[in-house]
Amino acid sequence: MKAEIISVGTELLLGEIVDTSTPFIAQHLADLGIDVYYEATVGDNRKRLTEAIRQAEQRSDLVVLTGGLGPTEDDLTKTLLAELLDRQLVTDGPAQAKLDEFYTATGKPKPTHADLMSQFIAGADVLPNQVGFAVGMFLTTENCNYLVLPGPPAELQPMFEQEAEPRLVQLVTGKPVISSRVLRFFGIGEPALEDRLRTLITNQTNPTLATYAKRNEVTLRITASGNDAAEVAKQLQTAIDAVLARVGTYFYGYGDDNSLEQVVVGLLRQRQLTITAAESLTGGLFQSTLANVPGVSAVFAGGFVTYSATTKEQLVQVPATTIAANGVVSKETATAMAQGAQRQLHTDLAVAFTGVAGPGGADGHPAGDFWVALALPNGTVQTKQVRFARDRNLVRDYAVKTGLKMIYDQLAR
């Protein structure tokens, strides 16, 4: 099956917005085994949008339109497609009720073209919008299939995953149920992860496995289709077990919106363990990353940024002799920093970071060299040395994630 994605909007065409919806759709279509051969962006212009749709219908089996579903006169995707297909627009009752309620509740005047958002082309499946007001559509004619989606990623993504994907799976496989699971990994690169999963990736068509490189981590999406939910769930679990048997050491959680800090704060709260940090290399980034997570104050009261040798001594009592004997970037200094922070704030855990962010080496260490120390409730300290020769901010991010993964490994096993 051949597909084409047309994104509609002058603000996209002029580069005022970077289009992340098209790559999102393209990735998901690829996962479903649908070949995307063309992508086009057109402005809010009748003539050029007509051209793009006509051309797409001729050469593709599935035309995905995204954008141009809003309440202004510029938003012409639906009305134009209805004209081209010579069909009527009809109102979706639930969507119209939701829209009317909103304007009644807020007392705002309803824009002239607002009702267009709750209309759909006669004969199409309505795809409800969980986030906004504009409904999407899935429509099959004699010549072609059309999927019409809103432009904003926050509206498009849930509509695609919950409403469009099941219909596309049916279209492609004849199998009615699809489900996918995202696994998250830290400490292994995308090529290495693919290598370790090579036999799983190449030998299977259902489920399919696809890896994605993120900032200093990798995600794996496993997608299965089948005749019922139980069958699909079983396929997914079998695949997950096979993956974790190979690369489980690097795994830390599930889900596209998940993060190491969310998982770690969740574990700390569940175990009722408090934490602090003494940060040199990372300059506050570890603590600030923890503070990304709402509710972190239950386990985190504060900590130290000890950027210089002096503050290491003054704030977390690293002995000057330890630094003199071993240098600032050393196992011994990292250990003393973690123990000092733990002692100062009477926490269960304490993490310390010391190293060279770069650019350029320091104290006889190349940029990207660092130590992480994790002081545990029983008084022992775990340490880890890492050499990660990348740019300054990638090094600091990698250090923070190394610390989080050390905590995860302690608490999750």
Place this chain on the structure above:
Amino acid sequence: MKAEIISVGTELLLGEIVDTSTPFIAQHLADLGIDVYYEATVGDNRKRLTEAIRQAEQRSDLVVLTGGLGPTEDDLTKTLLAELLDRQLVTDGPAQAKLDEFYTATGKPKPTHADLMSQFIAGADVLPNQVGFAVGMFLTTENCNYLVLPGPPAELQPMFEQEAEPRLVQLVTGKPVISSRVLRFFGIGEPALEDRLRTLITNQTNPTLATYAKRNEVTLRITASGNDAAEVAKQLQTAIDAVLARVGTYFYGYGDDNSLEQVVVGLLRQRQLTITAAESLTGGLFQSTLANVPGVSAVFAGGFVTYSATTKEQLVQVPATTIAANGVVSKETATAMAQGAQRQLHTDLAVAFTGVAGPGGADGHPAGDFWVALALPNGTVQTKQVRFARDRNLVRDYAVKTGLKMIYDQLAR
């Protein structure tokens, strides 16, 4: 003049990479007054790339091709365009020498198709690549103009700005010199900035002014063209003066790659002033943002994350009575935090943040309410109250930037 952008690459088509090069080109073309009507993405495929180029030539005056200039067999943009135009590929001497030197110096084996990177279509202007090896091209035929650029943003952006833009300006205006300047603002939104600059934006065609919303800040690009560098420089300066007369209070620096933290660390180093912080709301983000800047250790030795009331008392000696009388989110607590941090580390300046990041209010304050305090060398403390009802991480980022801007305003005036 009508333009069309074709981006080439299977990894773009499948959504494995988000295409930021096309929006970059589109923005710059719009700045030059060139109308972009179509954008297309095609994979590394002869037939479909041929189709896309043929169609673009027919309906546009300028065809911009990006991507597919690399050293692998898949990279076919140059060879295919040469075939379609019925012209030869010839070698650019300097580019070939640079390529050969690299393989000699590193001892790596040269890939079979590597030399293609230093070739160009006979009759084209060669656009040198400052970052990588693949040269770009600008070519005018009887029917159309072609601009061929590498795909990776790091290679494309300098080539576009330094090599392509002057040629496009000549093409459009007949004027040979173009120059632009980016001004950065914090504390004013994009719509408000546009309103304040309305007469400048609407009444002028040379220079042109364009605003861009960034994360919690706004940039303004002023672009002027003329017959020589002195004329253009004078036009730019006149426009900059007019802009700063209207919105100078929000201005903090020039340049696309600049940031508040770079400007502030630069000023601190120049004035030889040291700084520390006590962070509640921001949880270490202010210090970690300072630490983004190489060389910050000359002015920043460390500081405190004081997330709970207890650590405010223990680490920076906020009197318990101050918190009891005024609450954690108060001018008095922020002031005591800044003074305590300054006293502890004997710095010239100290910043403190306290507030409610959200979601949900706390201590009788809604999410997004915060105080920033800045302790100065003369013993006085400046404070600022902000209400910024956005999501948690935007609030924290906005607080950090508020603190940086307070320091900038102290040091730059």
